[in-house]
Amino acid sequence: MEAEIQKILSNKQLKKTDTRERVLKAFLSSSHALSNQDLETNFDYVDRVTLYRTIKTFEEKGIIHQALDGTDVNKYALCSDRCSPSKHQDFHAHFTCSQCKSTICLEDVVIPQLQIPSGFNLLNTNIILNGLCDSCSS
Template identity: 50%
Template sequence: MKVQELETLLKKHGLRRTDIRLQVLGAFRHQDMAYSQQDLQQAVGEIDRVTLYRTLRSFEDKGLIHRAIDGTDQAKYALCQEACTTHEHKDDHAHFHCTNCGRTICIEDIQVPSLDLPSGFQAEEAQIVLRGLCDQCS
């Protein structure tokens, strides 16, 4: 994404433009890819870990990025679609984890179906995690 696009995105989600935010947001190079904090740290270089963590938290709070649960013990984050706003994420899609290259990818085309729960149960979230070989490894 161009700097201008990144600035627009920050503004839309009510975040003041700072160099750090621009750098961190710019580290999400591909729309559908999920990145671990370690991946992002490598991309942003000199930003310290705590600042990076806080920046990610504020992005998550404001509906810019979401956690991609992929069955590994590493937290991963991916850019949200347009529909996500502050305090309301709509990332009800599957995440695919490639067991060969380790990439985690948002699969927007597969949505979490609404499930009939036994009475008395209320789900607040549901995840679909797929594991196997990605298009580059199969």
Template identity: 35%
Template sequence: MAHPLEDTLIARQITPTPMRLLVLDVLQQEPTALSLADVELHLKHADRITVHRTLKTFTDKGLVHRIEDGSGAVKFALCAPDCTPGQHQDLHVHFFCLRCREASCLPTTAVPTIALPGAYQVQETSLVMKGLCPRCASDAALPA
């Protein structure tokens, strides 16, 4: 019987390797988007290049999407099931907390359609909102 992580990779036509299984497990365990450095922290003895290639493969195959939240580090989060190679369907808002510096997907909050003038052709849309996440907002409300 196959392992659920293996099934996930095989469904995206990704050959399951030990490193790919480890990286996928890390991404599934974390509620927020992770940078390459974040993934490396979870995998103490992993080779940086191998982790980078794994994340690139996952992105290319529609398993994860990239989030550029303005922090200077690209973050990665699992895609929606209907994402395909080259056609990510993750058109939702991302939220970057200014205090804890975590980026989160808000999949039930859609990015609004914006009509552009003239011959502009949209190739990609992303929306990153910044502020305090629920945990940091509740901490800020506590008396000092």
């Protein structure tokens, strides 16, 4: 995982810091999206400002993207290699489990291109699916 963290950071021209390393480690070892609160549990002492800045930087650099779950809690998940600082390419649905409350990227469920009326400028399309995840439904 060390090597992977190093690779991601150097790809995005970011210096390795303790906070960045811990946050990336948390995302790499999680199968679902993480909230600020989830991330805070990876620190003995949390400097919330630094953590918040790290999340913003990662989002701007195309390392993580917001995984909407229909609540007002911000959750984030790792991007694919296709994402770049100028353009995110996370055109997939997000699934929120009503039992364990996990939010999971469904990379294979692609958001379709929608026809919108002229004059509208579409910036974002989100699909949030609700139900039971694979571990809760089995």
